[in-house]
Every structure is written in C-alpha cells, then in structure tokens.
Amino acid sequence: MNPPDPELLSINTATLGEKRNLRREIDALRRHGIRGIAPWRDEVAELGAKDAARMIRDNGLAVTGFVRSGFFPAADRTGRQAAIDDNRRAIDDAATLEAKCLVIVAGGLPKESKDLPGAREMVRDGLGEILDHARSSGVPLAIEPLHPMYCADRACVNTMRQALDLCDELAGQSGDGLGVAVDVYHVWWDPELKAQIERAGDKRLLAFHLSDWLVPTTDPLLDRGMMGDGVIDIPALRRAVEAAGYTGLIEVEIFSARNWWKRDADEVVRVVKQRFESAV
C-alpha cells in the first residue's frame, strides 16, 4: 500500500504538548509545511475565534476539526441547558474557523449517577437540540466514539455502531450535517469496525484520527503512541476509510505525557511526518 499523500497530513495541536498555544503551534506547522490543523477551544478562545481564524488562514492551514464540544449529560436541567448553550457557541466558533467539523465528545455519566441509558438519552436529546443550529451554520457535527474505558467520565458513545445509530435517529438516512470522527485509538479493537466504516460511507466519515495503542499502556488517558510504535494496523484502517469513500485530511492526535510531550514541537512534527510516510 502506498503511503498517503503528504498534503493530507493534519496535526491536532494536543500532539505538540500539554500547554496549548495556537500562535506557537501554527509557527511549528508552517516550518514543516503542514497543511492541516485541529485546534482546541481553549487556545482559540484565548485569541478570539476571528483572530485565530485569520492566523490559521494566513498560514494556509485547513481546520480538519474544532476540538471539542458535547458533554451533554448533567444532573439537572440547568446543567443540560448550559451544555447546549456551550455547544452553540462552539458551533459559532467552528463556523468562524471554517472547520470541516466540530468534534463531539458525548460526555459520561452525570455526577453520582449510574444511569447509563439515561445519560445516552441526554446525549441524543442534546444533539437533537443543536443540530439545526449546526446545519444553518454550515458546521457538520462529528460524533467521536470514545474507547469504552472512557464511558463513565468522558463519553458514553463508545462504538461506531452506536454513533451511526444516533446519526440515523437524528439525521435520517441523508445524514446531512451529522457524522462520525473515526479515531483509530478508540475503535481499533471493535470486531465490527470495518463493517461500520463501510456503513458510514463518505457522507458520514467526517474525520480520521491517528495515534497508536502501546503495549503496555501505562496511563488510560495520556499514554498514546506514535503511529508505528503500537499494535494498531493503521494501514488496514486507512484502506477501510478510503474504500468507504473518505478523501479528507488525516489528523494525528497523540496525548503522550511520558514521551512526546517532553520533546520539542519541531522534533515531534518531524517524526509525525516520517511515520505518516512509513507507518500509515
């Protein structure tokens, strides 16, 4: 299998260190000729979305995803409404950034709750509340199924099947404005993965994220690997999303407290580029 076109490489800014600074990150990406970026809300808010958007555009970068919104479940109506309001603001900023999608991390159980089906209903209802605003803003919502180990505290949408069922329920078969972000770290283990990628098709495949699963994994959140250093058959998954019609940029998103976050951004980007050629 041929390596992907280097022009398809996008880098999620969380790959470049724990403390985000958009200006510094854009400079690093520009030094290495990278064409895509996925910025986080905190760093965009720091500059203001308009200035952030201008800076990103001026540096020839496409925004493959705005990271991130969602977190719908809450213990009471006030909390759920606050989440919806926050999601609307995220949609506005994603529109300003001309982001290919807004990444939706569903949210986990409300505090003190063990009602997982209830939390999942809150996710469905919350998405239903913001979908029209997303559509009229031209911002596709990309539901990102998170690994089941994050079910309690980050996202109770944990498989592609579940995410696509949500799309069917909320957006109908047309899928307009609602789809999924496929992050290999979260879904590589799923026996149904290829079938569900095929089911999603080009209409619903809104983003494709890369990192690798290390053995052993020393931290459930911050020990992701660089592509090629773990056990995920990344080329096979790229082949699957491409066969399903995905032609978008491919985003590298690595949280790595013990390794990559300790290195300087130039080194990390250099290695990402090499691995994009040799291990993707």
Next chain:
Amino acid sequence: MNPPDPELLSINTATLGEKRNLRREIDALRRHGIRGIAPWRDEVAELGAKDAARMIRDNGLAVTGFVRSGFFPAADRTGRQAAIDDNRRAIDDAATLEAKCLVIVAGGLPKESKDLPGAREMVRDGLGEILDHARSSGVPLAIEPLHPMYCADRACVNTMRQALDLCDELAGQSGDGLGVAVDVYHVWWDPELKAQIERAGDKRLLAFHLSDWLVPTTDPLLDRGMMGDGVIDIPALRRAVEAAGYTGLIEVEIFSARNWWKRDADEVVRVVKQRFESAV
C-alpha cells in the same frame, strides 16, 4: 428489587489477595458460610487437582468457575499447539473440580503481531480444537468477553455479541457445552449488553461475575472496585441475566492492589457479604 439469595454468593479467590493459597482461602470462605468458590489454576496445581477438589467438596463449596484457560493466539504452530494442550489439561482439572465452567480468556495479539483478525481466527480455531474434549469431559467452556482495553494483551474477544457469534459458529444454535461468562466490569459500557444477554439466554449464560468500575480508575488491571463503590448499575444487570433465565451462583471477582488486597481476607469477605445484600 430484592437482594439476591445469600446462598448464591461465590467468591473468586483473586478477590482475597494477590498471592493465592487455596487452603487459606477455603478456610476464610468457610468461616463466613460462603457456598461458592472460583479457584485459579496455579493454586489448584500446587495442591494437585484431586486434593484441591476433595478439600473444596469437603467444605461444601461449589466451583462456579475454574480460572482460567484460553490464550490461543501464538506466533507459530508450536505455540498454538502448546496452548491447545494446556487447555486440554485445564479441562481435565475443571472436570476433577466438578466446575460449573472453565473460564476462557481468549488471549491477545501474538508477540510483534498487529493482525487482529488473524488472532481472532486463532481463538476460533483453538476453541474448535478443544470443544469436543470439553463436551466429553462434561466441562462447559465459558468465553469471557474482556473489556476492550485488554484487546492487545489479554483477550481479543471483547463484546458479548462477538462471544455469542463464536458460540453460534462453533456450537450451533444448541450451544451445547459452549457459552459465556458475563463479568459486569468488562461489559457494563456496551450499548448492546441487554439485548445480547437476552440473546444468550439461560443455555449460554454460564457465569455472572461482579465488581465495580471506579471513577477514576488508577490502574487498567488492578483497580477494580467493590460492588457499590463505582458507577455500574449492578442491580439492573442482575435483573437482565435473571430475566434471561440465569439461576446460577453469582461470583465476586475484584482485583484491587491499592485497596482490598491490602486488607485481611475476613474483612474483605465481610464487606463482600454486606454489599451482596445492599448493592447487588
């Protein structure tokens, strides 16, 4: 919902500390009037299966599961054959112990391999190799789907649907001699869980294991919680397996390096009994 009949409580010996010693564990269970035990292979081997079986019988204990066998994938034919031979020995010992089932932990990826579909084929083929021996020995094989976070290094069977598909493929709809062990820790997150428990039915539900998912979880392997201390709606899952026809004993299996393994066995068993009444 009423608490379960206290007579249904079984304790997996790994709950009582990291270092297993069957004689000591049986004494502890007897002191507290427990009726079921799930012993591990190392401690049974230490005494010899016949002596272990006699000791267990003499103390009025039922063996809810013999822990554990499986681990089919290997890099070469010799390794795969060694796994099959080892599984046959485990079946023999399970028969001697009159175990309700032999717990099957599938195994993960072979060393240096990224071929997950291939590993899953090795699991299917390995199970196929041992099923006749298990049947003629009167030992049902209970495939235990493990949490997806163990996919790479422990078990590449990660959902109830996948385990039941394996049962269908290998044992046909009759399901004779092959079923599943439902451990709430591994499967609680699964959006399809209730449907798959129903699909399994009483024929294929061979064991039901309890612990709890703590938030936060500090170690992916050894930080399970006591029932009631985490976020799993255990009564709802008990209701589901009972509605599907399960009438067997209910096994408590808690790996807890930072908490319960630091306490003495009598205290742990006392708390298990209380929680069996209040949180199950």
